[in-house]
Amino acid sequence: MRTYLDLLRVPSAARLLGGTLFGRLPNGMGALAVLLTVRADGAGYGLAGVLSAVYGLATAAGQPVLGRWMDRRGQTGVLIGSAVVSAAAYGVFAVVGVYPLPVAVVVVLIAGFTTPPLEAGLRALWPSVLTQERVQAAYALDAAAQEILFTVGPLIVVLVTQVASAQAAVWLTGLIGVAGTLVVATSAPSRRWRGEAHTPHWAGALRAPGLRVVLLAFTLAGTALGVLSVAAVAYADREGSDALAGVFLASMSFGGLLGGLAHGVVAWRSAPVARLSWFLLGLTVCYLPLVAVPGPWLMMPLAVLSGLFLAPAIACSFTMIDELAPQGTVTEAFAWLVAAIGAGSALGMAVAGWAGEVGGARGAFLAAGVGAGLGLLVFLVGRGRVISNVIHFEGITDPELSRNGTSAA
Template identity: 30%
Template sequence: MPTLPTPSPSSKQTSARTPGYRQLLRTPGVWAFVLPGFAARQPFAMLTISLVLLVEHTTGSYGTAGAVAAVTGVAMALCAPRGGRLADRFGQRAVLVPGIALHAASVGALVTLGLAHAPTWALFAAAIPTGATVPQVGPMVRSRWAVALDCGSARPSSLAQTAAAFESVTDEFTFVIGPVLATALCTGVHPAAGLIAEATLTLAGGSLFAAQRKTAPLPHRVAPGSDSRRRSALSVRGVRALVIAFLGIGAVFGGMQVSITAFTEEAGHPGLSGVVYGTFAAGNMLAGVAYGAVRWRRSPRRRLLVAYAALTLACVPLWAVQALPVLAVLGLVVGLCIAPTLITGYTLVDALVPAATRTEAFTWLTGAVALGQAAAVTVAGLLADHAGSRAGFTVPLTGTAVALVMLAGLRGHLVPTPRNVVTGGVIGHRRAVTVD
């Protein structure tokens, strides 16, 4: 009769230590994808705000600008998981190389149509391939971390949460730089300069990242008719619950971008929109640094619910703001509440899905953020046009409040399912998991 597995002394010693960023970055081979990955994801932080600024300049409407940006976000949300699934099956380079070329060409077409004052339907048509081809570098980097830390093993690495925190910090650092750079280019150089820079950086950074073959996960090819080929990461109930949570986070990003841009213009300081949004992103980044350095005793599920409730409460006073300094402070507070939610969600993915669908699972979460952002920029843009920027700030609150209620109802799905472990090639048993 097989006996239940017990932790080895070495694993006990490992769990007794608090994993840190220094230990994480000493993992062999990680620098080969960390630096190119940062360069390759920078353009994504510039896309939405550059698009909003260009279309608003040429049409004079935040509603139209938000709608075009929304089409881009929806196209990305719908196509990103498919791209992630193809990357799992055929390799990241096979998907990334043609993707960055198509994205740059689509952005070029969108810029040309915008400057030519093309009809709105033409902008929508160009926005579809622009969003559909956004390189999913963030999920690809997270998959490389999982391989480097061997998160697909029966006992995931204790550094998995630290890696998720590091990626959140990296993402938000790009969102500190990206909006400021895009705004400066669009307001100080040319309204199309932000999108042109985005396309150029996509080609350069994406090519550099795709060239790092040694750190890429191996393709998970399966035999025709295999069940693993038919199953999507979205078939996991926990992933579906996280998608709802990340839709609400997307509502915060989208609502903040459009509303901050409209607020600074109403205040007579349009050039400060990138700075104010950068403050919001800086809060996210700082919280990510702190969150990843703490050894948490509470379960990820409970931490996710607490963090989401805090995020919802932080969005409450936004609609009443009347001064730019106050908006910057409130944006910082909201940013501080986002990182714990993102980090915990991405940490849960490693425990919820098998390695063969990991990149796809990450892209479902990224796509959910994009979809929530798309809906938010549309609604916030319309509200800003008809009722002023303060009305647009109700969008982050509404999005997070609805998602929090649904997430609380689905919290039972966030308990990882134990994976089968085969002993001696004959008998399989399951490892015990801790639940609330």
């Protein structure tokens, strides 16, 4: 833990990490707040699920767009502007509700699409705040801490809904986003930060072939996150206790926290590309015992085990993306990773619904292992492209392609 305490003593580090985590709580609150508001207005679960999915996909789509804008214009204006617009859309949805439906769809789209890209922005800031050795620990701490967000966020929504109303939870979601964004965007490192000078290209960060491999791998591996959200509910139904779904997801998050913190204190000698291969393998292997769907006393330790390799895999991907991103596109590249995991999670929820109907909880958990395994397969097949990270088009030389020069992956 000394590594992390030293990191947080660096000027602005604690403010940036704390503000980002607080400002990203809406990522774990928004979809559920939308769903509960739709249900509170008397609509069915079908419409509630559709609007929640619209919100999630809009959030994933907006991150790379806003990330590219930040690379070109700096962080402060983009972060504050997007947070205010998103909060305003949340407010309209809280007042209007689900009817008229076209208005609800539009404001949910806006609320999701304009979610401030705090996650990508923080990762772009770390190299300007910390030494290279501490950047790796920061990535690990960031990946570990975000496991808490997706446990605490839904709990806040449920608590506010019970104490006040679902509409109040929607209002709070927007306000938290603005508050956390202001903490980050008004800091000196964020105000000073500018993307590196570069020649704009229509494909942006996606013109790096190694980056595309990583993104596809994490889209597939990310399906497991959506699958497990649904599988946890199916397991709770099977065991006759609704509370087990929350306990399972909390146990999995705890495993991710442990794995992420452990990853950050190890002085790794192997290259990130080699580590990521092993982490994705560990992720796949640790999901498979869940298929046995044992009783709660054994299932919860298995849930902790299933989360151990997720945060290390994500932290490792941060390092690789930092190396693979073409010059001047680092924020956009990180935002694409956020989008890839988010899109994969949304796809996973749909797959889990089908798998759950066909094979029950056992089928849903199996889908998580298959998703992680496909991500591993894609990464292994494309590993050569990740290592070389060569883009062949006229007028660009290899050193220009990476913000840190030739990829060290």
